[in-house]
Amino acid sequence: MATPPKASVFAQLLRNEGVTVVEVGDWEHHNRNHKGPWGPVHGVMIHHTVTKGTAATVKICRDGRSDLPGPLCHGVIAKDGRVHLVGYGRANHAGLGDDDVLRAVINETKLPADNEATTDGNRHFYGFECENLGDGKDPWPKAQLEAIERVSAAICRHHGWDERSVIGHLEWQPGKIDPKGFGMDWLRGQVRDRLKPTTDYTVRRGDTLWSIAASKLGDGNRWHDIASLNHLKNADDITPGQKLKLPKK
Structure with a gap:
């Protein structure tokens, strides 16, 4: 329900x-x-x-x-x-x-x-x-x-x-x-x-959701997709070594 x-x-x-x-x-x-x-x-x-x-x-x-x-x-x-x-x-x-x-x-x-x-x-x-x-x-x-x-x-x-x-x-x-x-x-x-999540990504020092979306998905504005898929309430709350699932490109 x-x-x-x-x-x-x-x-x-x-x-x-x-x-x-x-x-x-x-x-x-x-x-x-x-x-x-x-x-x-x-x-x-x-x-x-x-x-x-x-x-x-x-x-x-x-x-x-x-x-x-x-x-x-x-x-x-x-x-x-x-x-x-x-x-x-x-x-x-x-x-x-x-x-x-x-x-x-x-x-x-x-x-x-x-x-x-x-x-x-x-x-x-x-x-x-x-x-x-x-x-x-x-x-x-x-x-x-x-x-x-x-x-x-x-x-x-x-x-x-x-x-x-x-x-x-x-x-x-x-x-x-x-x-x-x-x-x-x-x-x-x-x-x-x-x-279906297509791949995993390990956060590096200096990364932001915008930069990850730009480099891996081809569009920085798709940082929203990454945040939603990973249930991130705070888009700035990512740390080096953290594993993120990336949506379909």
Whole structure:
């Protein structure tokens, strides 16, 4: 059983994974909690929007439609890889789905076919809408795919889940096809690799997390990733001889 973190913690754990976060209005308090509970959370659900243009996509995902009030997700993953946070709490993204699928996500086992819609997914899943027409032709830029991977891994890392806690809408609710254009097994493989520490590093005299990130990961700003992976509360609290795990480059 997993309890969602505070909104500020949620935003920071995404940033710690290298995600560029855009906070939209009062996203921290924008939710559908008056319609039902949110949590315990068990997984991350990925969608495509069937929209074009980031501004229009963010607006509809925040505000919703006349027949489906917003927020329609927690974050919108744009073509350029930026993640626009539009809500936090219960969101109208998952709808009713298969309880056998939910059970498999909780147990982190192979997903069964989704053949019924009886279980409230809005309560149990983080939802991310990805800007894409969903026609199988609209491209998925590298920056966007990497952001989807990072967002999924960040949440899994926080809750101690593995990649099997990440599913697509098409694996949850019968009749859905999203996300279309890449495979969920492929995405789960990317998340699995990202969650695996790739190497160890021994701290040397004069090292900082920034210098280690710059030399070993190619980007000093990824010192946040190292701090998060090693549960360092104080980024300056490293000593020569200390062993650190480094994330995927």
